[in-house]
Amino acid sequence: MTTDTFRVGLMFSSTGPYSSVAEPMLNGAMLAISEINGEGAVRLDPVVVNPGGDLSRYASLSSQLLSSGIRQVVGCYTSSSRKEVIPAFEKHDGMLWYPSHYEGFESSDNVVYTGAAPNQHILPLIDYLMSSYGDRAFCVGSNYIWAWENNRILREVVVARAGTVLAERYLPVGETDFDKTIEAILAAQPNFVFSSLIGVSGYSFIRRLREACVARGIDQPAVMPIASCNLNEPDLVDIGGDAVAGHISSSVYFSSLQTPESRAFVSAYAAAYPDKPWASADAEASYIAVKLLAAAMREARSDEIGAVRSALANQRLAAPQGEVLVDAETMHLYLTPRIGRSRDDATFEVIREEPSAIRPDPYLVRFSATDAWRSAASRLRVVS
Structure with missing residues (x-):
């Protein structure tokens, strides 16, 4: 043949x-x-x-x-x-x-x-963050549609659950000057920071925020973790140093x-x-x-x-x-949603996951900001 x-x-x-x-x-x-x-x-x-x-x-x-x-x-x-x-x-x-x-x-x-799709990454992440850390969010993103739309979804769900989005900051792709943004985060004291920065912008932001928190005696991963839907293993390698561990990522695959x-x-x-x-x-x-x-x-x-x-x-x-x-x-x-926490060796520990693949819902037509997160979150199992 x-x-x-x-x-x-x-x-x-x-x-x-x-x-x-x-x-x-x-x-x-x-x-x-x-x-x-x-x-x-x-x-x-x-x-x-x-x-x-x-x-x-x-x-x-x-x-x-x-x-x-x-x-x-x-x-x-x-x-x-x-x-x-x-x-x-x-x-x-x-x-x-x-x-x-x-x-x-x-x-x-x-x-x-x-x-x-958004029901396979951001919705499980929002539920995990609000149930584990609190309801006060600070959003930082690269200035294009990925960040705009993810922050919109996050804002709608957080507000529907009686939480607060303290601020949203958008910076050009490739930007590495985060001094004012980090000052605003430290002043606001959010329960978590949602990052949709990409590439070198994300790496620089994570390093700089960790440095600023260490200088002030703040246990950043414990009190204001950085969470993302686009943080993966190559990113962790590029972040490097003492800033690698303790970040939360929502994904459908981790190499671990x-x-x-x-x-x-x-x-x-x-x-x-x-x-x-x-x-x-x-x-x-x-x-x-x-x-x-x-x-x-x-x-x-x-x-x-x-x-x-x-x-x-x-x-x-x-x-x-x-x-x-x-x-x-x-x-x-x-696809199968999972939540991971980064480790010192630039890998992720899977801490929550769906038991099987879930149907994509790209327009969130099967989602209500006040109700649908409950049924979605109820399927997630904690990985021990």
Whole structure:
């Protein structure tokens, strides 16, 4: 039987202000391609482009890939880059596989979302923070849609539960001057700090806040932990030093999971990239995207998006995080929410998790700020 070969695009900013996240995403995609090509049922020929974190380059690179005949592209990390390229995919009848947690409230026939939707990351995090630390929040984020929308969701839930969002601060992507923001946090004394900063901005903020708290004799992880939906293992390595431990992260995957699939993924990733063996949720989402894409193209015997979409609706995958399956209605995935606490060794201890994958709810249509968090939180189990 002849093996079908398909060209696929990979578009990640492996250089630039958030390269520490985007590079593992590219690595996860390439690892999946290597495994798929080794199996021989279908062969993928990757074409890699690097926007370098420059938002203005995403649309032109997408058009170049699609104009060359490529129909399937795995890529983008930030929501601003995703929104920048969707018109090109709609124009050229291509499909973007978006492998990142995101803020939701979006649907496109030309996008498959393999990262977490808001009900799979921010809602479990809010409940954990308010039940464990208190109801006074301070929000800090990079100045684009990811932070705006996550803070909006957080604000609505916190206020509905009689809590308070003390302040919201937004800074440019790549900003590292946080003196005034940290002064405001220390003056406000929140129960927790919700950070949606990305890349070097997040690393600098975490280090600076820890330093300021240590100087004042404040046990920051205990009294005002930093919590995030986008903090992962590569981020912890870049934070470094004495500021690594004690942060709270909501994710669907941590590399410390001890399932056979997770151990195999972490081992294969470390072998393929020995200089940076930091598997993460973002790397896993890219890995999942490529695996599902290959399975759909193998079944469809085509890379045409209608045929791939039809085949995709039947796909399930034993992923590193556990079984994932496609929600044909939304083109998002059933994923397993988890809460982790960072440790000194730049890994996460899983402290809460869902017993199984939950249905994506990108528009939160099944969610009420006053009631739905209770039913969602009741399924979370504490990991001892």
